[in-house]
Amino acid sequence: EMGRSEKPLKAAFSNAGLQATWCAQGKQAAEFWGKLFNVEVTWFDGQLDAVKQRAAIDNMASQKWDFVAIQAFGIGTLTQPVQKMIDAGIPVIDMDTLIAPLDQINVHSFLAPDNEFMGASVTQALCNAIGGKGKVIMTQGALGHTGAQGRAKGFNSVVKQFPNIEVLDTQPADWDVSKTARLWETYLTKYPQIDAAFFHNDDMALAAANIMKAHNRTNILIGGVDAMPPAIQAVSEGRMFATVRNPSCRIHGGAIVAGVAAVVGGEKSGQGIPKNVVTDGPVVTKANAAGMQWMEDHFLI
C-alpha cells in the first residue's frame, strides 16, 4: 500500500527556523526519507520569525505541491495560506506545533510529541533517581511557547506526587543559553542544596551544566528534552542524567510517509490516518544512549 512513489512527488516543507538544531535535524531527516520515497523536498525556512514564515508560506501556497508539511513558529499566524492549500486539495501535514487550534483548520494530520508526557517522563526519571525526596529546579523555555507550557505541566504533575520534593524555582530562561547561565549562577549561590534540575530543552541543560562544573556543583542531576546528539553524548558521559527524545526524525520522516500515503495510497484524513498522531520518544539514560544515537544517525527517531 505505502511505498516509494512511481512518479517523483513535489513536497514543500517549512519549519520554525533552521537556526535551531532540532529543526535542522528534521530537515535532514525529511530529505533522507524523501529520497527513499522519491519525493523532492523544497524547504521554506521560517527563520524563527512569525512574519517571515508567513511570507514564506504565502509563497508556498501560490505554487503547486503534491503535499506540504509545516511546523509553525507562531501558532495561528499561518492559517490563511494553509487553508488556501487545503482548499486546493493539497494534503497539509502539521508537524510538532499547532498551525492553529484544530477546530479552526482541517489539516491532513497533526504529528506531534506529547509535551506534557515528555516533561512528565523525564521528571519522573529524575525524581526516582533522587529517591523521591530533595530539592529541584525547573528552567522553562519561553513562557509563550506551547511546548514549554506542556513540559511545565508534565513537570508539575509529577512533582506533585512527591511530598518530599521541594521545587525551588521555575523561572523561564526563554531558550536562551546566556540567560540560563545567569539564572543558574544565581541558583548556585542562593541554594546550597539542589538535587535535580529539569530544563525545557537540552541546550539550556548543557549551558547550565557548564556553569555547575565551573562552580564545582556537578552533583546535580540534570534532565533535558530533545535528546539531540550532544545531549546523548552528555548522558553517556554522565554530565547529564537523562533527556527525553523529541523525535525530530520520526516527525519529519513521518510527514513524508504520511504525504506519500495520501497522494499515492489515497489515504484520507481521519480514516487512513488519524487526525492526531502522537510521536513520543523514550527517556534516554546511560542505558539506551548508544542505541538512540544510532537510530538518530539513521533518521529513525
Added chain:
Amino acid sequence: MSQGRSPILELNQITKAFGGVEALRGVDFALHAGEIHGLVGENGAGKSTLMKIIAGVHPEFSGRFMLDGKETRFRSTRDAHAAGIGMVHQELSVAPDLTVAENVFLGNQPTNRLGFVQWRRMAREAGEQLSRFGIDVDPMTRLGDLPIGLQQLIEIARVLFSGARIIILDEPTSALSPPEVERLFTTLQKLRDEGTSIVFISHFIEDILRVSDVVTVFRNGRKIAETASADTTKGALIEAMIGRGGEKLEHSYTDDLLLPQSGAGSVVLKVEQLSLRRSLQDVSFEARAGEVLGIYGFMGCGQLELSRILFGKLRPDGGTLAVDGAAKSFRSTAAARRAGVALVPESRRAMLFHQEPVYKNISISILERISALLLKPVRERAIAQRQVEQLQIRPPVVGLDLGMLSGGNQQKVALAKWLTYPPRLLVLCEPTRGMDVGAKNDVINIVRDLRAKGLAIIVLSTEPETVLSLADRILVLKRGALVREFAGEAVSKDRLLEAA
C-alpha cells in the same frame, strides 16, 4: 625690507570656489621668514579661505603652492602641521571637555617612551607656557569652564608655542581685552625676532599697521595691494579695501555723520534689564515704529545672543521684554513670529533652504496666512514672483533651487520672506555681510522702505559702515553691556570704534 630674500611660502594664482561662489580668484601671496604679514579686507573678501588653504583645511584649489621653494600640496591639516604651519582659526576651535593643559598640547601631548601621556609634565609645561603669556590658570581645569576670552587666549598660546615656523592668526583679537592684545603683540614681535613668520588678520587697521611689517589687502576674492606698513596709511588701506565703487557709500563714514532728530512713532519693543549668563548684562532699550535702531559692537560682544533672545531662540536669565506694550516671554521662535517679531540671522546657511526652490524659501514664514491646510502653490509663486521682481533678485525665476543663486541674491531672498506680511519688529543681523556694493545699496533701500511702512527695525552689525548707513539711532554694545548711545548727534566710524 624682505626684498632680496626668497619667500618661505609662495602662492601663485590661487583660485578657490565653493559651489557657485568664487572665494578666491587668482591670488598671489608670499610670506618671508621673520616677518609679520598683515592681511586686511572686507568680510567675505577671502582672507580666511586663503589661510585655510595654507593650513591644509581646504585641500582642493587651483594654483601653485610653494613651500621653501618646492612645490607642495597639503592633503590635510596634518600635512600642514608636519610642515610647521600652525593656525588660530577665526572661530574658537578648542576641545571644551579636555583640560587646559591638553588644549595647550592639542594633538601633540608629550608621551614617554612607552607612549603614555605624561600628565604631570604636560600640566607643568602648559602652566609655564601660559604664565609666560601672562595667563594664570590651573592647567588641569576643564577648558570649557573658563570664559570665552580666556579660551581664545589659550588657543592662541597653543599655536604660538607649538614650535610652528609659520603662524597664522585669523582675527585673534576679537574676543580679547586691550591688555591681552598688548601681551599678544609683544609675544608676536618676540617670535618674529626669533625667525618665525606670522600672518595676522584683523579688521583693526591700527593694529595691523602697528604690528605688521607688510600689509596685503584683499577685495572680493582678489589681492588688491601689498605694501610695507611703513609706506602706507590707514586711509590708503581703507580705500584699497573698499574700492572705487565704494567711495559714494563708504567714504563719508570717516567724517562725521549727523543722525536725525528722533521723529519716530510709538514704542514697539521695550527691553529691560535683559541678561544672559556670560553674554549680556542688564541690557535695556526701546525700538520705535518707523525707526532703524543700529546696535554696533565687536565680535562676541553679545549681539548674536541679543538677536536670539528677541526672536525666542534663546531664553534670557533675567529681564523683561515687551512688544507693543504687552510683556512677552517667548517659548519658541514660533511664538516670537506670532507676536510680530522677525529675524534675519547673520549666516545664510542658517536661514535658507538651499535644496528648495526660491518660492518655498520666500513663503515658508507666511505659509499660515497663505493656506490653512492645503498648500496653494500658485499663490505662493505669485507672491514670491512679486518679491523677486521688487527686490530685483536675479535670475527672477522662483522655481530655481536657492543654491543656484549667488550669495547676494540669496541674502535678498532671506529678506523677501518678511516683506509680504511685514512684521512689527524686524531684527537684522549683519544684513549686508558678503554683499557687493550694488547689493548693499539695494538692501539699504529695502530697509528704508520698510521703515517708511512703520516697522521697527533693529540692525545688529560688527561693521561700522553697515550701522552708519542704515541706523537712525545707534547703541554700542560692549562685553554684553550697552555703553553708549548716539542719537541726534554727530557720529563717525572712529567714534563708534572708540566707544566699542
Added chain:
Amino acid sequence: MASSDSATAPADHKRPRGLASFLRSQMRNIAPFLTLIFLSAFFAIASPSFATIDNVGNILTQVSVTGIIAVGLTFVILCAEIDLSIASIANVTGIAVAYFTLQESYVNIANVPMPGFAAILLALALCALLGLVNALGLTIIGIPSFIMTLAMMQIAAGVSALLVRGQIAYKVPPLITTLGSGSIGGISWIVIVAAVMLLGGHLVLTYTRFGRYVYMVGGNREAAEFAGLNVKLILGSVMVISAVCSGIGGMLGVAHFGSAQQNEFDTYLLDSIAAVVVGGTSLFGGRGGIGNTIVGLFVLGVLNNGLDHVNIDSFLKILIRGLILLAALIINVYAQRLREQAAD
C-alpha cells in the same frame, strides 16, 4: 565688472543643463527603481512561479503591513530622526486590540472584552500615548530619538508581555478582521488599506502645510527655526504619527496573521527602516518621500519573495539580504553626493 557678471549670469540658467546632469540629479530616485527592475527581471527568469498574477498578489499583501508602518517612519526619517520602537509599538497595539476583544474560552488571558469600536479606540489611544512619550522624550527632555525609541522598544515589549502573558490571542474586532484578512473583488483589504495610507501620507507630505514643514525641518532645522516654525511641535507630531501608523499596522497585522503574540512583529523594525532608506529617502532628512518608500517596499518585497522562489541555500539567504541592503545604502549615499555635485 560686477554688473557684467550678473548681467550674463541669468542667461545661464535658462540654458538646458544637459541630460547627464539631469540624470545625476535624479540619481536618488532612479537608482532604487533600477534595482527594482533588475531584481524583478532576475527572479522572473530564475523562477517560473515568480512572475504570476497570484504571486504579484502575494508580494502586495506581504509588503502591506510594512507599508503601513513605513508611512509614519517616512515622516520621521524626512525630519532626520529615527524611530526604533515601530515594531514594538505595532506589536503592543495588536496585542491590545485583542486584549480588549472577547477571546475563545481556550485562550487563557485575563482580558477585558469590550465592544469592537472601543477596543480599536483604546488600542489606538495606547499607541498614540507611546508615540507621545517618544515625542516628549525627544523634544522636551532632549534625548536623541535613536536612544529614546530604543528605550521605548523595551517598554512597549514590556507592556505586551504584561498583556498576553505568554499566551496567544486569536480574536480581534470584526472590522479589524475584515481589513486585515478579508478581501474584496479578489483584492485583499489590507492591500487597499496600505495603498490608502500611503496615498494619504503622500498627499499630506506634498499638498499640506504640515507636509511642507516636515521637509523644511528635515532640510535645514536651524533655518526652519529661524523661519519661526514650531520645530518641536513638528518633530513631536511625526513621532506620534509614526507610532499611530505602527499601531494600525500592528492591528491589521494581527488580523492578517490570525493571532496576537509577543515578539510577533520584530522583523518589521529592520524591514521598515530598510524600505524607507533603500527607496532613496535621505537619512539626513529633507529628501525623498512616500514615492521612494513605495519603491523601497517593492525592492525588499521582491527580494524576500523572490528568494523563496529560487532554490538558494536557506542559510545563504540571510547573508544575501544583508549584502543587498548594504549595496542599496552605498547607492543611497553616493546618489546623494552626485545630486549635490549636480546642484553646484
Added chain:
Amino acid sequence: MASSDSATAPADHKRPRGLASFLRSQMRNIAPFLTLIFLSAFFAIASPSFATIDNVGNILTQVSVTGIIAVGLTFVILCAEIDLSIASIANVTGIAVAYFTLQESYVNIANVPMPGFAAILLALALCALLGLVNALGLTIIGIPSFIMTLAMMQIAAGVSALLVRGQIAYKVPPLITTLGSGSIGGISWIVIVAAVMLLGGHLVLTYTRFGRYVYMVGGNREAAEFAGLNVKLILGSVMVISAVCSGIGGMLGVAHFGSAQQNEFDTYLLDSIAAVVVGGTSLFGGRGGIGNTIVGLFVLGVLNNGLDHVNIDSFLKILIRGLILLAALIINVYAQRLREQAAD
C-alpha cells in the same frame, strides 16, 4: 574698566567653586553611582541571597562578557558614533573560533579544524575584518554609523548562519576554554580578562595620545581636524576596536556558555549600549569613559541579577527593565544639562 575685568578674571578660576557647584558638575558621574547604590540596597533588603560574597562573584561573571564588549563600544560612543553590530559580531566570532576547532563526532558541521592558536587568530581576523568594513563604510563612503552597523548586523548574522548551518558547536581551543570558563584561586578567568580589558581601555583612553584623540574627536570634531588629527583614521580605528572587543567577548562567551549557536548573543546589543549610556558616557561624544562604563555595567548587572533573586512576575520584569533604562537616560540627559550650567 575693561582692564580691571580681565585682571580679576584669571584669579577667578583658582577660587574654590563651592560644594554645590562641584556636586552639580559631577552629576554625570554621581547620578549613575547613586542609582547603583540604591539598587544594591534595595535588592539586599528584598532578598537574603543577594548580598553574599558568592553572589558578588556571580554578578562579576555575569557582567564580564558585556564588559568586554562595552570596552570597544565606549570608544565608539566617546566619538559620538554608534555600533549596532557588536552582538552580531560577537556571535560570528564565537562561531568562527568553534568552526576552526575540531568538534566531537556528533556535531554535524562541515568545519575546518585547525590548531588552537590558528583558530583564535582566524576568528580575530574575521571580527577585525568586519570592523574594518564598518570603518570604511563610515569614513570613506560616509554612511552614518547607525545605519552602516545595522547592515553589518545582518551581514554578520548571515555569515554565522553559513558557518553553523543551524547546528551547535561545543568545542573551542583550550586557551579560550580556560579563559571563558576556568577559574584561578576562586576567581573566574573571564572576570580577570574583563578587568584587564577594562583597565587597558581606561589606560589607553587616559594615558595615550590615541585615547586623548578619541575624546577630542568626540568633543569637537572640527577642532580635532584643525589640530591636525586624522579624524577618519581615529573613527575607523574605534570601529575596528569595537569589533575586536566584541569578537573577544564572543569567543569567551562561547566558552563560558559552553556552546556556539546562531543568535546566542542578541541580548548583548541592548545590554552593552545600556551599560555605556547608563554609566554616564555622553551619547554626544567626548564625555565619560571606562569608569562610567564600569558603573553602568554594575547598574545593569545588579538589576538583572537582583530581579532573579526576588520573586517578581516574569512578565513584569521586561517592563521594569525598560522603565529603569528610560529613567537612567533621562538622568543622563539632565545631568549633562546641569553640568553645563555648573560650568558657567
